[in-house]
Amino acid sequence: MLYERWTGILDKRRHDLALRHPDLADGWTFDQLDQEAQKIVLPESGPIVANGDDPLFIPTVLAAWAKRRPVLIQEQKKQVPMEIHTDLPNDIALIKQSCGASGIERSLFYGETRLLAEGMRNIHALESLGMTSDCRSLGAISLAHSYGFGCLVLPLLLAGIPLDVLSGPLPMFVQQGLDRGPEKSFFLPGVPALWKTWWLTKILHHPSIRIAVSAGAPLSLELEQGIWNDTGLKVHNFYGTGETGAVTCDFTNEPRTETSLLGTILPGIDVKTDADQRIYVKTDATARFADRLLTPDEFTEPYYRTMDIGEVRGNELHWHTHTGEAINVAGRKVSPAKIERACLSLTGVTNAKVTSQRSRDFERFEEVKVAVQLEPECDLKALKHHAAEILDSWEMPRHWELLPD
Incomplete structure (x- = not known):
């Protein structure tokens, strides 16, 4: 299902530049990216490990999908994957190992259908924010983090949105990425701490930034308004969890007026709160289950019980605080x-x-x-x-x- 989606993209964009990476002199076209995936020799058993700091990270993901093998993503080669204590269903396509908001180190498992649902929802959100065929993504954040994988890797593999991986999030690398090549339209995701640094170092004046998204931590009104006043750039607040994928996005064209506002609940997602204002999310992209799960009521069908406290106002979700140990x-x-x-x-x-x-x-x-x-x-x-x-x-x-x- 996932690899078939990729082959459809490949047929349409075979000779277009798909991926730039600091370790690749000229980058890879979509055809070259697929060829690199075909060269990878997979181990005979167990999950396929893909390291985010390896230029073969995305080809490894593709190689695993082509053979219907689960791929375990981790941020660095030096990491040792946690042991998995459960048998995996045949349709598992992705394994994330993270403590998440719970603070409990564990493995999360995603079937092909659920991963495709997450990818298409993220792509639809980006298109609603103005993503067009001439846009490229700038990867200043980790590709193997839930946020980076969902908004950078999946759009590349499932919608053909080209990706330029940067050497890191430092302003000089972002500036180089924005200045590179003839492209004049970029999607730049980051976290609030990065947006503050980029703003203070004046690189957000660059005219090539078309879409700016912030996630991972609360985005203050002061920072959002400051960037807007100084550059005219709207930073869109984005909320999701590693367990559920994207939940809300602020699609407005001007700064928010309430810090608590996470954004509009995305299509196909149901959100509710209980008497304690704990946020529950129902979506077709939720992880199938978690290994080493110590809070069994967290995955209670059909809703996922988050670690966040907030409230639903119409089609808007507001956040107040979190309760997890992380x-x-x-x-x-x-x-x-x-x-x-x-x-x-x-x-x-x-x-x-x-x-x-x-x-x-x-x-x-x-x-x-x-x-x-x-x-x-x-x-x-x-x-x-x-x-x-x-x-x-x-x-x-x-x-x-x-x-x-």
Whole structure:
């Protein structure tokens, strides 16, 4: 189903430039992208691992889909996939491993039909925002993160929207991407912390940005209005979860007037709240189930029980706060348990308590704080170095506290 969709795109756009990547001198056309996928030798059993920091990430996804094999996406080669404790149905096309808002590290499984539904919903939202055949996507965010995979990779493979992967989110790389080639129309997704940085460094004045979308963390009215006043660029607020895919989008052409407004509920999605204002989402793109699931009422058919608190007003969804254990650091969910394990794995660390702290920078949203108890032969400098070797940069605690013996 997914690969057949791709072959239809391939027939129409075979010789068009599909993918630019920092590690590819001239990029790949749609035909070359398909040829690279055909060269990949897949292991005989188990999920196919695709690493987001590998130029073969997208060809690997294609190769897995062509053989009806599940592909497990992870952000970096250095990561070790979590063990999967359950048998997989034959139609599983995608596996994500993330703590999500729950804070529980686990695997999420998506069938072909559900993944196609997510992709087509994202594509429809982009078209409603002004995406046309002459647009390209700029990939400053991770392709293997739920947000990046849904709004960059799926539109490329299921709708033929070309993608330029950048070396990173730094303003200089975004500027280079906007200046490259004859294209004058780009879709740029980011998180609020990135939008603030891009705004302050003046690259949002670039006339080639056609569609700007923010997701992953709350977008403040001050930032949205500031960008609008300075550049005339409307940043569209976008909301979804890793478990359900896209839920809402702000399709308006001018800045919001309420911080709580997430946007309009997308077609085909039903949202409700319970007596505690917990948000429930019913969609055909929800993950089939989760491995190592510790909250069984989270996946309660037909609704998915999110970790967010809010309210539905007509066809609008408003957000107030979240209740999950995960720490939201600039749009990335961090597992307290993972940080605790990293700290305790160093000899001499006898206790570690991980909590969140609201950031003074609203766009960063939360920061990681850890209080540790150390034996005399262990010091905080050694612990920080040890943790940095295990954790990704966004997972590293910003605040450290020594507990008394």
